[in-house]
Amino acid sequence: MKSSNCISKWKSGHPVLGVTLHLTDPALFELTSILGFDVIWVDMEHHSHSTETVSGLMRAARVGKSDLLVRPGNGEFVQMARLLEAGANGIMYPRCSSVEEAKMAVHHVKFPPKGGRGLDASGPDARYGTLPLVDYLKSANEGTFLVVQIEDEMGLNAAQEIAEVDGVDLLFFGPGDFSLQGGFPGDFKDSRYWEALDRLAVSAKNAGKRWGTPAFSSEHAKKLLDMGAMLITYSSDMTLIRKRLTEIMNEFQALGFRFS
Template sequence: MNRLHRAIELAEGKPILGAAVYFYDPIFLEMAAHLGFKAIWIEMEHAAITFAEAADLCRMAAGSGMLTMIRIADTSRNNVLKAAECGPDMIDIPMADDVGSVEELVRYARFAPVGARGFFSVSRALKYGLVDDVPAEQQKLNEDLSLLAQIESKEALARIDEICAVEGVDIFIGPADLAASLGYPGQTSHPAVLEAASTIVRVARSHGKKIVTACGAADYIHWTRLGIDLLFATNDIVCLRTGAQLALKAAAEAIAQAAMEKVHSHHRVEVGEG
């Protein structure tokens, strides 16, 4: 049982809640831990986070008691290996549209005999070689590291049964890209998108898969009802933007109220003088 599965078991049927980091910000990560988030998504597909920074974020998250997930750009050997050496709890690949890409993830992320991960014995993932038996530690890592295939296109939806049949890989559902692929960009609550999500969950569960997703507040209830295992509920940019918007709105309203009170005050003085 890998680290993600153990955490899901301890959650006793409730989704684990996580937050994503799109830029290198230890402060946000630590705040997320204090707030009660249990997992951190380190974004390396769209964001400019480096592998060195990703490794640091994994260290900090582990020290804060949180699970870590790195999403890489693709399943190239270079990306999979470097992400794995950072020592995350999960590696996620986007746009897992076919079995081949999922099998490639397994090949590069698992040590022999399961896969063909390079024998590098001094990475963070292997405790820098500070173990009694490196091959034994590698096999333990094969069990501990969770691999996720992101289903977020109509092509992946059409092949969902064969993708879910790949052993040792759980499922991450990407609602935003799935909605766009189905012809409803930005409409993650569209009935066709919700139906597709339900289908993916049903098929994944039939194969014994754990299920991860990320969504906005408007879709929390739907995904919770589907019984997912890990929900990434926000990210650093959204939190920063929302906080800035709230502060700006509150300040603007206070300025407007003060101006109105000033007008009324002048009016009362003028009436009194008249």
């Protein structure tokens, strides 16, 4: 499979920037990857994409530089191996709240001796069976990454122990669900948001692992980078389109156009 752009940059000490794509036109994935974004985040937790659809989108993205980071639903452990076989560079496991859950995720994304992933070796990640098995197993274990998402107080309390699990490569703070469950939904100026981020950053550092989280602006991203974040995601195609369409409507309303 294509070597991971993110892993290469992390090994060199550089952070990576990703964008979320929800629309399922392969041309959008081609364009984003050709532009050179480090990683495209594909969300199968909250969207109805089939594995077949996502496989085609990942194939389109392989013309460029972008890694593919795919998030299945919580507990969908078997799905993770299928996504890796289809060419995902990374898996984001959501709503992790315990060491046991993190270990289960590792078990399904890593081959023995690190995990217990089942062997097929006939998909694009194995170059459709043309890659020697020894080389395939090595690249699959060392050339892919597991991101574990912390989204509640229970997960945050166990964050360092989760990060210390062999095979967990990066902690990712989910601010939306954390703020919702914490009683300050969407208010990322609340001190509890920054306190939680700091706790996660310290937990990752103590475990010798990287961490990341979404940024809401370049200024916000600068603060996160100063805290040591190594994976920053920014916005999504739907959000960017909605914002620009709203701007167009506002601009043309000033000329007398009316929108129903």
